[in-house]
Amino acid sequence: MIESGTFLDGRAPRNRFTHSALFSAASLSVIASALIIYTLASGTIRFFEYEEATFFEFISGTDWVPNGRNPSFGIWPLLSGTALIAVGSLMISIPLGVAAALHLGEFASPRSRRFLKPIVEVLSGIPSVVHGFFALLVISPFMQRTIDATYFNAASAIIVVAAMILPIIVSISDDAIRAVPREIKEAALGLGATRWEMATKVVLPSARSGIVAAVLLALARAVGETMAVTMAAGSVAALHFDPRLEVQTLTAYIAQVATGDIPPGPATDAGFAVGSALFVLTYSVNILAVGATRKRLGANRGKMASLLFQIKVKLSMILERISGDIEYNLTQSNPFIPTKYDLFRRRKEKVSRFIVASSLFVGLAFLLILLQTILETGLAGIDLQFLTNFPSYRADQAGIGPTIWGSLWLITLTMLFALPAGVGAAVYLTELAPEGVLNQFLRRTLQNLAAVPSIIFGLVGLYVFSRMFGFGLSLLTGSLTLAMMVLPMIVVTTEEALLAVPKSFRDAALGVGATRWQAVRHHVLPNAVPGIATGAILSVARALGETAPILFVASLFSKTAPTGIMDGFLALPIQIFFWTRHPKEAFHDLAASTILVLLMLLLILNFIAIFIRNRAEARRSW
Numbered sequence: 001m002i003e004s005g006t007f008l009d010g011r012a013p014r015n016r017f018t019h020s021a022l023f024s025a026a027s028l029s030v031i032a033s034a035l036i037i038y039t040l041a042s043g044t045i046r047f048f049e050y051e052e053a054t055f056f057e058f059i060s061g062t063d064w065v066p067n068g069r070n071p072s073f074g075i076w077p078l079l080s081g082t083a084l085i086a087v088g089s090l091m092i093s094i095p096l097g098v099a100a101a102l103h104l105g106e107f108a109s110p111r112s113r114r115f116l117k118p119i120v121e122v123l124s125g126i127p128s129v130v131h132g133f134f135a136l137l138v139i140s141p142f143m144q145r146t147i148d149a150t151y152f153n154a155a156s157a158i159i160v161v162a163a164m165i166l167p168i169i170v171s172i173s174d175d176a177i178r179a180v181p182r183e184i185k186e187a188a189l190g191l192g193a194t195r196w197e198m199a200t201k202v203v204l205p206s207a208r209s210g211i212v213a214a215v216l217l218a219l220a221r222a223v224g225e226t227m228a229v230t231m232a233a234g235s236v237a238a239l240h241f242d243p244r245l246e247v248q249t250l251t252a253y254i255a256q257v258a259t260g261d262i263p264p265g266p267a268t269d270a271g272f273a274v275g276s277a278l279f280v281l282t283y284s285v286n287i288l289a290v291g292a293t294r295k296r297l298g299a300n301r302g303k304m305a306s307l308l309f310q311i312k313v314k315l316s317m318i319l320e321r322i323s324g325d326i327e328y329n330l331t332q333s334n335p336f337i338p339t340k341y342d343l344f345r346r347r348k349e350k351v352s353r354f355i356v357a358s359s360l361f362v363g364l365a366f367l368l369i370l371l372q373t374i375l376e377t378g379l380a381g382i383d384l385q386f387l388t389n390f391p392s393y394r395a396d397q398a399g400i401g402p403t404i405w406g407s408l409w410l411i412t413l414t415m416l417f418a419l420p421a422g423v424g425a426a427v428y429l430t431e432l433a434p435e436g437v438l439n440q441f442l443r444r445t446l447q448n449l450a451a452v453p454s455i456i457f458g459l460v461g462l463y464v465f466s467r468m469f470g471f472g473l474s475l476l477t478g479s480l481t482l483a484m485m486v487l488p489m490i491v492v493t494t495e496e497a498l499l500a501v502p503k504s505f506r507d508a509a510l511g512v513g514a515t516r517w518q519a520v521r522h523h524v525l526p527n528a529v530p531g532i533a534t535g536a537i538l539s540v541a542r543a544l545g546e547t548a549p550i551l552f553v554a555s556l557f558s559k560t561a562p563t564g565i566m567d568g569f570l571a572l573p574i575q576i577f578f579w580t581r582h583p584k585e586a587f588h589d590l591a592a593s594t595i596l597v598l599l600m601l602l603l604i605l606n607f608i609a610i611f612i613r614n615r616a617e618a619r620r621s622w
Contacts, residue, residue, distance in 0.1 A: 018517050022432060025424030029445045029491075032484045036449075036456060039463045040279055043272020050266040058273060064237035064248075066267035073270055075277060077237040081154070081247035082281075085229055086222040088158035088243060089165060094215060096162075097169025098204075099359035101211075104170070105177035106199045107353055116360055123367050124167030125602060127545030129573045130595050131160040132231030133580050134370045137377070137588060140232060149244035152234030158243060160228045163366050165218040170363075172217065176210020177203055196349035216289035217451075220282045224453025226251040226548040227573075231580060235261075250278040251548070254455050258462075258551040275459050279452065286451035374599075378592025386593060390559050391575065395586035400594055405561035406475075406569035407544060407601075413479030413565060414486065414543045419536055421483070422490025429491070430498045431506075431520045450488035455548040457485045462552040473555045476565045481549050486539040493535025497528040530612050537609040541602050547573035572598045 047053055052071050061074015100120075104113055139156040143149040149156075180203050188198040204211070234246030235256055248256075256262055257271035389399020425446075433439045461481030471477040501524045509519035525532075555568025556578070562569045572594055579591035 019428075019432060022424045022428035025421045026428040026433070026442050028421050028425065029442065029449050029487065032487065033445050033449055035460050035464050035484075036279070036452060039460045040272055040276040040456070043269055043459070043463065044276045047266060047269040047273045050269070052266050053270070053273075062239050064253075066262060066270055071266065073266070073273075075274065077239045078248060078250050078253055078274060079277075080239050080241065081233065081237065081252075082223055082249040084154050084241050084243065084247060085157050085161055085225075085233060085249060086219060088154070089161035089222050090215065090219060092158070092162035093166045093169055093218060096359045096362055097166050097214070097218075098173055098211060099356045100166075100170045100363070101173035101177055102199055102204070103353075103356045103360060104174050106195065106203060107356065119360070119364055119367065120167045120170050122606075123163065123363055124171070125541065125545075125606065126164075126367075126370070127547065127573055127598065127602075128164060128225060128227040129231070129545075129547045129576050129580075130370070130374070130599070131164055132228040133576060133591055133595060134373060135160040135228060135232035136580060138369070138373050143244070147244055150234075150246050152232065152236075152246045153244055154233050154247045155243040157229045157233035157247075160232060161222050161225055163363070164225065164228065165221050166363055168218045168221055169211075169214045172214035173207070173211045176207035176214070179210070180206040194345055194349045196352050197345075200352075213289045216285055220285040220289065220451055223285065224251060224278065224282050224451075224455070226255050226453065226455045226551075227577065230255045231577070250274050250281075251453060251455050254278070254459070255548065255551060258455075258458060272459065275456055279456055282451055282453055283448060286448060289451075374592050374595050377589055378594070378596045381589050381593035382596060386590075387597070391570065395584060395590060398587075398590055400572065400575060400597065402559060402561040403570045403572055403575045403594075404597070407571045409475050409562050409565075410478050410482065410550070410569060410571055411540050411543050413475060414482040415536065415540055417479060417483035418486050418490055418539065422487050422539075423494050423532060425487075426491045426494035426498060427520060427525070430495050431524065432516060446488045446491055449484075450492075452485075453548075454485060454546055455551070457481050457549040458552040460484065461549065466553055471566070473553050473568050474566045475562055475569050477553045478550045478569060478571075479565075481553060482543045482546065485546070485549055486543050489539045489542065490535055493538065494528070494532050497531025497535065498524060500531060501527045530615070533612050534609045537605050537612070541605040541609075544605070545573060545598065545602060547571075547577055550574060551577075572601075 048055055048058075053073050058073050058075055060076075061072060062076050063072040063074045064077040065072045104116060108116060135156040139159055140149075140151055140153060143153055143155050144151060147155065184202060184206060185198055188202045189195070193201070229249050230252040233249065233252060235248050235252060236246040237248040237253070238245070240247075253274050254271045257268055262268050262271070386399045387404070388401040389397060390402055391400070392398040425442075429439065429442060433442070458481065461477055465471050465477040465480050466473060471480075505523045505527065506516075506519050509523045510516070514522070550571060551574065554570055554574045556570070556574075576591045576594050576598070579587040579594065582588070582591075
């Protein structure tokens, strides 16, 4: 008897080659991680070889003065700026995000959920450079007038970073809340709890691990955010926690190195040491988040958990009833007559549910104000001349023609590198890899790679692709850098698409003598194509809106459209960043017009992804 799924009829060499190729694709995450560690380690060692830099001063010093005759490289001012913005943004986004997730998961109707959920997705898809533009032109002047802040201040960065991490908390917390077993909720309601009491005393404690994971992932995102804090918070490294004043974060200093504002020498190489500190910090937070997620997934959801929650709810109800004991006894003869305490509970539920529902409208209001500002500032500047002209030092003649072509070239090359590797890695991990230590190691490497701050990929692009491989400031360098960054996203979305295909498809193919690869190639992959295409388009959208990774490798003096992969390039986010920083207000209007073009391209890509997903779901026969 021949075992199903073995190599038959002389097909073994070809299948072994396919298996090796897919394994190599899955191993690219390990290579990318090794390149990151090598880049940061090499740059950090080179930094500490300078006489001006010592390891002890770096980890304990309280002054960060990288320039001048007596430079000082104490990292604590950068850490304090990072902590101020990260913690401040979490203080805003955690209550709003958890409340919004609770509303979506427990109280929103299916119709309102279909309307509100896309708003969260739209907010998460806005590039960070757009948030930085909004902070610099709208929020910072408002802070100057209201709290007497400086023009560059931490408070503005806190607000926009909170808006950026809010969708992370909402989405993951919503998934955790909806994963709570239905029988636990019904047990609470059956014991007399209101829906609000059920949601707060049963559902939220059950989803606690998932919510903690969401907060930790949001923290990692806040710590690694680059463009918004670079544009809004300023570039003065000072050890204080006053949100009204200017601060500098770890990522902002690395971006300052990328823009050429730091002269060559120890101050430039300090960017690698700061990058190493940033990598260790975000890696540690990501490990904690993965542990919290595993705890949630591995928690006991069986009968014992249901029984414990029923007992907890019943005890809670008894204690609450004792507080209204007098009113309760008066109506004891007819329990259907509501007491004053029951009426109080109902009013409390209405008010609480209104407050929770209102939390979603904070994000909606932020989105509307942002879009209104950009439309009012930039819509009038969009015309054929603007879309076709070259960048210029004169605002009345400047355009984004070569910049548009540079972005299109960049995302096309990025997908040519990342899509085959990502799909191949997902196929191997999901369909062919045996369960074991190696599979777990590859998956963990992908998870860690996804959590690396985008500015770190820029350092790798500069050090490895531009300098070591000699590609220079070219499209090839930029696309390889972005391919490393979007690879985990493609792998994850492809895995979800593959797992959505019923197992019976595989079993039927294996039952008639096909190899495992033939079953995947002819039956699984064709049915997973819509999901793979959706993930690819979303990855393109992310690559199109990224600024930090290509900040090191974009050619600021490239005024013409690229014609080959070794040409220099400009991309739309880079153009927005530098026009926003221009002292003349006319260039700020040009930045707003460029933002509208970028958002329009992102909107088109997202509509295509939604169309493919809806069409695939409508035609699906399982």
